[in-house]
Amino acid sequence: MKAFEAVQHYFDRAADQLALTSNMRTLLMTPKREVQVQVSIEMDSGELHTFIGYRVQHDDSRGPMKGGLRYHHEVDLDEVRSLAALMTWKTAVVNIPYGGAKGGIAVDARKLSHRERERITRKFIDGIHDIIGPDVDIPAPDMGTGPEEMAWIMNQYNKYHGFNPGVVTGKPVEYYGIPGREEATGRGVGILTLKTIGRLGHKSQKTRVAIQGFGNVGSHTADFLHEAECKVVAISDLSGGYYRESGLDIPDALRYAAANSHSLAGYSGGDHVTNEALLELDVHVLIPAALGGVITAENADKVRAPLIIEAANAPIRPDADDMLTNRGVRILPDILANSGGVTVSYFEWAQNRQYYNWNLDRVRQELDRVLTSAFEEVWNLSQERQVSLRTAAFMVAISRVGRATVLAGIT
Numbered sequence: 563m564k565a566f567e568a569v570q571h572y573f574d575r576a577a578d579q580l581a582l583t584s585n586m587r588t589l590l591m592t593p594k595r596e597v598q599v600q601v602s603i604e605m606d607s608g609e610l611h612t613f614i615g616y617r618v619q620h621d622d623s624r625g626p627m628k629g630g631l632r633y634h635h636e637v638d639l640d641e642v643r644s645l646a647a648l649m650t651w652k653t654a655v656v657n658i659p660y661g662g663a664k665g666g667i668a669v670d671a672r673k674l675s676h677r678e679r680e681r682i683t684r685k686f687i688d689g690i691h692d693i694i695g696p697d698v699d700i701p702a703p704d705m706g707t708g709p710e711e712m713a714w715i716m717n718q719y720n721k722y723h724g725f726n727p728g729v730v731t732g733k734p735v736e737y738y739g740i741p742g743r744e745e746a747t748g749r750g751v752g753i754l755t756l757k758t759i760g761r762l763g764h765k766s767q768k769t770r771v772a773i774q775g776f777g778n779v780g781s782h783t784a785d786f787l788h789e790a791e792c793k794v795v796a797i798s799d800l801s802g803g804y805y806r807e808s809g810l811d812i813p814d815a816l817r818y819a820a821a822n823s824h825s826l827a828g829y830s831g832g833d834h835v836t837n838e839a840l841l842e843l844d845v846h847v848l849i850p851a852a853l854g855g856v857i858t859a860e861n862a863d864k865v866r867a868p869l870i871i872e873a874a875n876a877p878i879r880p881d882a883d884d885m886l887t888n889r890g891v892r893i894l895p896d897i898l899a900n901s902g903g904v905t906v907s908y909f910e911w912a913q914n915r916q917y918y919n920w921n922l923d924r925v926r927q928e929l930d931r932v933l934t935s936a937f938e939e940v941w942n943l944s945q946e947r948q949v950s951l952r953t954a955a956f957m958v959a960i961s962r963v964g965r966a967t968v969l970a971g972i973t
């Protein structure tokens with residue numbers, strides 16, 4: 563099943579519960595606009611290279627479209643289209659006034675020099691500046707991009723349209739960014755993990771957690787849950803997994819990774835496990851926070867955790883999702899679980915438009931408020947209708963987007 567089909571599958575399941583007509587389904591799932599641009603730059607070697615850049619704008623019925631910009635060699639239109647649709651449902655489930663979009667360039671960012679990254683970013687903005695903007699479509703970082711690229715985007719866009727810091731979020735804090743944006747997705751995953759285990763009647767002190775991925779999302783999640791006295795027994799990254807039955811010393815692992823170019827390679831604070839074995843550990847909570855598609859029909863039956871929090875986008879394939887749900891495994895879906903990042907992006911945009919600075923305490927408080935309210939709504943609907951948390955999250959989101967579409971007038 564391709565990436566967009568997987569989103570369509572979850573959408574249809576929720577649409578069935580909502581008894582949505584087929585015309586409305588087509589209207590809500592069809593992207594509003596898809597743009598593909600040529601991005602030709604001179605490499606440091608003097609050679610000319612041509613890359614392909616994409617921006618898919620899925621839906622704007624609830625506000626300007628919002629979504630990250632990914633630099634990865636596997637980026638293609640189908641993937642960008644599926645991630646753009648997920649953004650529509652993500653912004654709707656947390657009820658922030660945005661639609662959904664996503665962009666990407668098919669390039670291996672690790673092979674680009676600093677100057678090449680700058681040239682490619684500015685050239686891409688030259689190609690799409692007239693279809694983005696603070697009231698239209700607001701990019702943000704995603705895999706392979708970060709605050710630096712966002713600063714270049716703002717600067718390049720401003721050359722065409724004048725001073726507009728709200729055209730992009732995830733900017734450096736000292737350049738119109740907001741404190742707490744970097745930690746926001748992982749912190750949100752942590753907040754929502756505690757809410758879910760609380761509803762399931764567990765105490766954080768007794769909860770054993772395994773986290774796959776120790777990048778931005780995984781490391782901040784581990785930090786938050788360790789502070790909350792959960793026992794984080796396993797972490798991992800590209801170098802493999804690290805396991806300690808009595809709980810890992812997370813502050814030590816964070817210091818190690820920070821001093822080691824963000825890698826856990828060579829970490830000796832736990833026994834080695836493979837990334838595959840980490841998914842099958844006997845823990846209360848499993849948090850995939852690295853790649854999509856890591857839990858499949860092949861390994862779903864070996865997953866022992868009764869609760870999975872989808873920190874990564876689409877870490878569970880739809881057939882595996884059915885297998886897990888059928889045997890009672892609870893899954894907090896990506897559109898809610900990792901929505902902390904886009905929520906704090908929204909605060910950054912609001913701050914930019916107010917020309918007023920928010921402090922970290924306020925950001926954290928507001929993040930907690932938004933996520934708590936979204937969680938309660940999804941949890942209660944899932945209980946009331948006896949559907950999975952994923953279906954409930956899609957139902958909340960689709961209802962909001964559908965209602966806005968109808969209120970605005972469809973034709």
Ligand code: NAD
Nearest residue numbers: 747775776777778779799800837851852873874875900903
């Ligand atoms: P990142 O690049 O900072 O970190 C990724 C981590 O995964 C690294 O530790 C890397 O070593 C590890 N990894 C890569 N390949 C792996 C493999 N084969 N096995 C195990 N580990 C592997 O990325 P991130 O920003 O932390 O994003 C992680 C996931 O969360 C992605 O799916 C992303 O789309 C999603 N996400 C991120 C944000 C955000 O704000 N950063 C928001 C929403 C969703």
